[in-house]
Amino acid sequence: MxxxxxxxxxxxxxxxxxxxxxxxxxxxxxxxxxxxxxxxxxxxxxxxxxxxxxxxxxxxxxxxxxxxxxxxxxxxxxxxxxxxxxxxxxxxxxxxxxxxxxxxxxxxTEVILQIFARRAQSAEAKVQVELAQLEYLVSRIPISRKQQRFQGGIGMRGPGESPLQLRNAPMRRRISDLKRRLDRIGKRRASVRKRRPWPLVSLVGYTNAGKSTLLNAFTRADAYVDDRLFATLDTKTRLVHVPGNRNVLLTDTVGFIRHLPHGLVASFRSTLDVAREADLLLLVADASNPGIIAHIKVVHETLEEIGAKDVPYLLVLNKSDAASQDQLDSLCTTYHDAVVVSARQSKGLDILKDRVVEALLAHDVHFPGREH
Ligand SMILES: Nc1nc2c(ncn2[C@@H]2O[C@H](COP(=O)(O)OP(=O)(O)OP(=O)(O)O)[C@@H](O)[C@H]2O)c(=O)[nH]1
Ligand SMILES: [Mg+2]
Known part of the structure; x- marks a missing residue:
């Protein structure tokens, strides 16, 4: 795609x-x-x-x-x-x-903001990115430079905003306006989520870990997969059948990265709410990446920053097809509760589904509407 x-x-x-x-x-x-x-x-x-x-x-x-x-x-x-x-x-x-x-x-930080600006597709993601960019501009760039920066090329440019509009807009007013809009979107989302008929499971993890691929493997949903960083900025939710005639809602989220700008985390709060309010997190990590341990640490830190550190989680070691046996053995010794899968080859998914049900039941999550 x-x-x-x-x-x-x-x-x-x-x-x-x-x-x-x-x-x-x-x-x-x-x-x-x-x-x-x-x-x-x-x-x-x-x-x-x-x-x-x-x-x-x-x-x-x-x-x-x-x-x-x-x-x-x-x-x-x-x-x-x-x-x-x-x-x-x-x-x-x-x-x-x-x-x-x-x-x-x-x-x-500016590079990451720029990628987010290019990737934002939904109205919500665009608002979130524009807010993060404006906050960054207001807090860090002296007035004389703000104008110079809109000359094009790699630099700051909000999605859907012409340079002139941005330059002329009183930034503070625009920021509070965007915040109000996000608040409204967030509240609407929260009320929909409260009435959810099935347990909510959110995929979280470092960018490029394979979250969207895993969602696709589970559901054949067409989530955007790319070997570039930050492929996904919008959340996608799909129904997944799990053992015992049960269903869960599985949600894809934006990836994390080390030194993720704080303003960006704050702006993406309504997107990341799905992680905070989930019944279970699937913490997806790329087992073939030598930096995996540092990545997992960054994910835990980011979860703490968004207030999701107390949500139960299962560590999913993905890309087992690309990792060496030594690497997998050593990771399984370090993280003995982890589930090893290959989203690309659809391997280990049945075991993962079993573990999801087990973890949800262990945390007293009910499966309403279950057919007996
Ligand atoms: N070898 C291998 N590659 C995989 C596997 N799962 C995903 N990939 C590849 O890893 C890359 C990133 O996959 P995505 O699913 O886009 O990763 P993501 O975690 O959603 O990334 P962001 O949306 O950027 O946070 C793609 O090139 C996938 O094809 C796997 O099990 N094995
Ligand atoms: Mg993705």
């Missing part, structure tokens, strides 16, 4: 990462590799990477002054027209770097 969104021309980007203090080397490398995929998703080809280790960032530029020349040289040699920092920069730092380097500088 292809996206209906038209892609703008690709840019050449240089990635810069400052490894602070005692940050774990492997984690920093994974984060940079992930930034490359994020850049690719947003339409930039990575033509170089620069890493610097420092005990702490400098206030004005984040990087040391000596690194400026290295970055400039790397941009000249590679023809990069965009610099993407893996670290979160302050408004002042972005401004100073822009001036010192003469090349557009953005950070990881």
């Amino acid at each position: 292809t996206m209906a969104v038209q892609s703008p021309p690709r840019e050449r980007a240089l990635l810069v990462q400052v490894v602070l203090g005692h940050r774990d080397r492997q984690e920093a490398e994974d984060s940079l590799a992930e930034l490359e995929r994020l850049a690719d998703t947003v339409g930039a080809d990575v033509v170089g990477r620069i890493t610097q280790r420092r005990s702490r960032p400098t206030a004005g530029l984040f990087i040391g002054e000596g690194k400026l020349a290295d970055i400039q040289l790397a941009c000249r040699e590679s023809g990069a027209g965009l610099i993407i920092f893996d670290n979160d920069l302050s408004a002042v730092q972005v401004n100073n770097l822009d001036l010192a380097l003469g090349i557009k500088v953005i950070d990881r």
Whole structure:
């Protein structure tokens, strides 16, 4: 399936990462590799990477002054027209770097917001993304830059908003208007959910773990599957038959990622409500990814942030077809309650269904309307 969104021309980007203090080397490398995929998703080809280790960032530029020349040289040699920092920069730092380097500088948060803006399809997702972008602009970018940023290319642009409309809108008023709209959508959703006839099971997990593929495997629903990050922004709910003539509602959700911008989590609250109000979470993880343990940690942290940490969950180790036996053995020792599946090959799904019923019954969840 292809996206209906038209892609703008690709840019050449240089990635810069400052490894602070005692940050774990492997984690920093994974984060940079992930930034490359994020850049690719947003339409930039990575033509170089620069890493610097420092005990702490400098206030004005984040990087040391000596690194400026290295970055400039790397941009000249590679023809990069965009610099993407893996670290979160302050408004002042972005401004100073822009001036010192003469090349557009953005950070990881801005890239993630941009991907969300491109992916948002439903009215609700669009409102949520626009809210997150406006909050980001208002809090971090000085007035003089707000206008400069709407010149096109990879930068801030809300879905459905022309640059001029955005520039002219009194942002604060727009923000409260969006919040009111989301509130209304959220309340409507909550009242529908309260009357739900079957237990609600939500798929949660790191982006690209295979949540949508698993939903499809269960139901043959046509959830959008893509090997890009953040394929799914809208929730999809499907009825799934489970053993004992029972049914559950299975919901797909937006994926998580390390350093998910807080504003984004807050804006996606109504989408993520399905996780908070679920009877059971299926925490899907990609067992073939060497970073799986860090991913699971990020998922637990994000669940805590959205107030879903007390919802019962089952860990689902997905992509067993692509993981080595050693990796699977070691994961099963660490997480002995986990269920191993391959969504792509529809393997392990019957066991997973049994475990879902077992977990729901163990938590006293009723199955109304069950045929005896
Ligand atoms: N080898 C293998 N690949 C899988 C499996 N399940 C999913 N994938 C692939 O993993 C990629 C991501 O799958 P999605 O289902 O889009 O992942 P997601 O968790 O919904 O991702 P987001 O919506 O971005 O959060 C796709 O290329 C899938 O084909 C599996 O069991 N085995
Ligand atoms: Mg998905």
